[in-house]
Amino acid sequence: MPVKKIIIVGGGNAGLSVAAQLLAKEKDLQISIIEPSEKHYYQPAWTLVGAGIFDINKTVRNEVDFIPSKATWIKDAVESFVPDENKVVCKSGAAYSYDAMVVCPSIQLDWNKIQGCKETLGKNNVSSNYAFDMAPYTWELIKNFKGGTAIFTNPTSPIKCGGAPHKIMYLACDYWRKQGILDKCDVHYLSGAGAIFAVKEYAATLVEVVKKDNIKTHFSVNVTAIDGTGKTIQYEEKDKEGITVKKELKFDLCHIVPPQSAPDFIKSSPLADPKNTYGYVDVNKNTLQHKIYPNIFALGDCTNAPCSKTGAAIRKQAPVVVENVLSFLKEQQVAGEYTGYSACPIPTEYGKLMLAEFDYTNTPTMTFPINQAKPNWAMWILKVKVLPWLYWHKILRGTA
Ligand SMILES: Cc1cc2nc3c(=O)[nH]c(=O)nc-3n(C[C@H](O)[C@H](O)[C@H](O)COP(=O)(O)OP(=O)(O)OC[C@H]3O[C@@H](n4cnc5c(N)ncnc54)[C@H](O)[C@@H]3O)c2cc1C
Structure with a gap:
């Protein structure tokens, strides 16, 4: 495949995972991550911080340490999209073109x-x-x-x-x-x-x-x-x-x-779902491909896919986006499908947690051979110890 240019908007949970996974599959891709923040946050631990059992300083790290070495970090914020010209324009005024774009700048707190x-x-x-x-x-x-x-x-x-x-x-x-x-x-x-x-x-x-x-x-x-x-x-x-x-x-x-709701620069863009009051990016809920612009994909908190917006959902969305972006660039059929999987680890008391896993049909999709609807200590340890480690060492590196 001739060298292709990919732009990733947002170097957060979704953007970093996708960048790392894309490069693991095709090392010659020219990937640019547009991300304004010097810091990256592990937000799922903020519940634990609020409950007095997690150090807030352990939820933040330097963005630079997670940008894959073969990707370029553009330290800027996207301001507008010109999808008919395959172009994004940043706050600095700089414009960038792409063969494919992955949009994942998360959600706006109103x-x-x-x-x-x-x-x-x-x-x-x-x-x-x-x-x-x-x-x-x-x-x-x-x-x-x-x-x-x-x-x-x-x-x-x-x-x-x-x-x-x-x-x-x-x-x-x-x-x-x-x-x-x-x-x-x-x-x-x-x-x-x-x-x-x-x-x-x-x-x-x-x-x-x-x-x-x-x-x-x-x-x-x-x-x-x-x-x-x-x-x-x-x-x-x-x-x-x-x-x-x-x-x-x-x-x-x-x-x-x-x-x-969707960030304002998404809401006011041609990428937004015109029927969605919150202005989310309009994607096919299974392929995560934009409904109008086939070279644009989106994942994470910013899309109108009717799933529960979590990092757990991104873990299942990222490989689908990676597969489909690569298929698109090779002019093959986009066949990867996301089923709406999400997970919500709900602590019901200190030391006990219910790991709620489900999909678009709101059917439980339990990973472990136990009844996860019953809060237990093992799931608590998963949330408090295992998942934070997995996030920093594997998920953001594209290996989990
Ligand atoms: C209190 C709390 C508890 C949570 N608990 C859990 C949990 O237990 N389990 C779970 O799975 N999930 C949980 N989540 C949700 C999880 O943190 C999010 O779903 C996940 O971080 C979303 O990833 P993302 O990549 O879409 O967004 P983010 O990781 O937020 O990344 C978005 C990135 O886009 C960048 N950006 C913003 N604007 C622009 C722009 N104009 N141009 C370019 N880049 C831009 C931002 O700087 C940011 O780096 C929790 C969240 C919170 C707040």
Whole structure:
């Protein structure tokens, strides 16, 4: 195959995995990774940081150490796409052309969609594990809580790691139980989803945990505002007639998860799905090839593939994208298929975790020869020890 130029937009979990895997298969590819950040973050550990059992400094490393030696790092941010000319334009004004492009700049945290959120985040007992500099504050709040009302939110939009909004709630309740204060805690879960979990086999386990922790759940609600100094959160809920009513709760501790959507430069581009309110990249959900531009592929949190947005999903998506990009460049049929696999490791207490694995049909697809819907210690060790090691040493290197 003559030398082909590939551009990867975003050198995160997805971009680094794909770059490494492509080069392992075709060492002569000319791969450029456009990535503005000097740092790369292992976000799945932020839940553990918020629960006081993981060092935040171990979740960040230098991007340069993970760019494959045969790839070129363009330290810039993509601003616009000109797919009809096979070109991307960066913030610096530089433009780059490609034979094939892989788009994976993740998802945007829309903090501004909750009024007052930006102003109060990181103080006034309001935190979020969705930001590197905030996760340690979550632990400060949980550790110092002496009882009162604790609120955990989950937005109405799709988010990265659908489990993260409630994982931290179960760990907080377990910590308070062990401190002997859980009976003084009034814990509320304000969720935009219609149920605790979409896959019924795993939901059954979580319903029991919610009961044991005495958590009050509020489903299909939309958090609209938070007043940190007044310690009040506002949300919308439909009444029995289907009419939206405004409600509010006072809190002493609040863990917020922001609404999320495609990054603005994706939303406003020809790559976005025009029918998707969140502006995600419009791909075939199995081949991950763009529906209009066949030399563009996308994976990770930025696509409209209706899977759960996780690093676990990327582990299955990356080899499919690699196979299909190479087939496309060789003018062969694009045959690699992603089945929607995702995984959500949900700790239900310190030392016990339920590894929820499933696909597009919301059918459990368990890897291990045990009932993974039953929280256990082995899966906890997988999350706390094995997966972080696997991520830095194998996944980002394209070997797992
Ligand atoms: C609190 C929390 C808990 C989580 N828990 C889990 C879990 O237990 N298990 C699990 O599998 N997943 C979990 N996840 C989700 C997982 O972290 C993400 O799904 C994964 O990181 C997505 O990878 P990505 O490559 O799409 O995005 P990222 O890894 O975020 O990389 C995107 C890259 O694109 C770059 N970029 C942004 N804008 C531009 C631009 N304009 N031009 C070029 N580059 C750009 C960014 O700088 C970044 O480096 C969790 C996430 C959070 C926040």
